[in-house]
Amino acid sequence: MYGAERQQMLAQRARRDGRIDVTAAAAEFEVAPETIRRDLAALERQGLLRRVYGGAIAIDRLDFEPEVSLRDQTNAEKKERIAKAALDQVPARGTVLLDGGTTTARLAGLLPADRELTVVTNSLPAANQLATRNGFNVHLLGGRVRGTTLATVESWALDVLRLLTVDVGFFGTNGFSAARGCTTPDPAESAVKSAMVAASRKRVLLADHSKYGDDQFSRFAELSEIDLIITDDGLDAAAVDELEATEAEVVLA
DSSP states (O other), X not given: OOHHHHHHHHHHHHHHHSEEEHHHHHHHHTSOHHHHHHHHHHHHHTTSEEEETTEEEEGGGTTOOOOHHHHHHTTHHHXXXXXXXXXXXXXXXXXXXXXXXXXXXHHHHHOOTTOEEEEXXXXXXXXXXXXXXXXXXXXXXXXXXEXXXXXXXXXXXXXXXXXXXXXXXXXXXXXXXXXXXXEESOHHHHHHXXXXXXXXXXXXXXXXGGGBTOOXXXXXXXXXXXXXXXXXXXXXXXXXXXXXXXXXXXXXX
């Protein structure tokens, strides 16, 4: 197969599936991963896709946010490991904040019953899991509910967050990188996330490796504002070095 033919097939695959994985594409086309990376670089120069960590995303999918149920199925096993690793950061008693997101919602379901916690969240799935459990004092932030993420946003949430100080905040993200920090497509959700970061004494980012380098429209935190990044072992050593250079601690679950 000629390179031009392979690149055409990769572009078609990106439009159809929304994403290209370098390792999978290399195995399918029986070429080295470096060859696929060069193909993706050529397609990026043509404006057909954008390269991200481990592959590329079709241009028309850059601002696309899957529904919660679909996102929860993506890298589900890795998200479960990340959530379990995050339990080490949950205090025996005190206040915690759970941001919207599928990994933070998994953490909500894993919170031990023997903890004395006040939980603040803008996530409807997280609040739903915790509301009927004894021992937890749950506060759901008000505001407009974004149907895509099932998280509350805008002034009703922001006004309350300005008055709070919590011990540990757990954050989800659509994308993160050493260069661009933590990002999300929606400015309203970004504003609430930023206020949550400001309200937290300790900030813990929960993000699987596929989100590394996938910088989105609106930044809610620099990585220098994050104390601990919990991701999975799919992140390579070079990416870990980039993250640690920002002075954030990195844990691979």
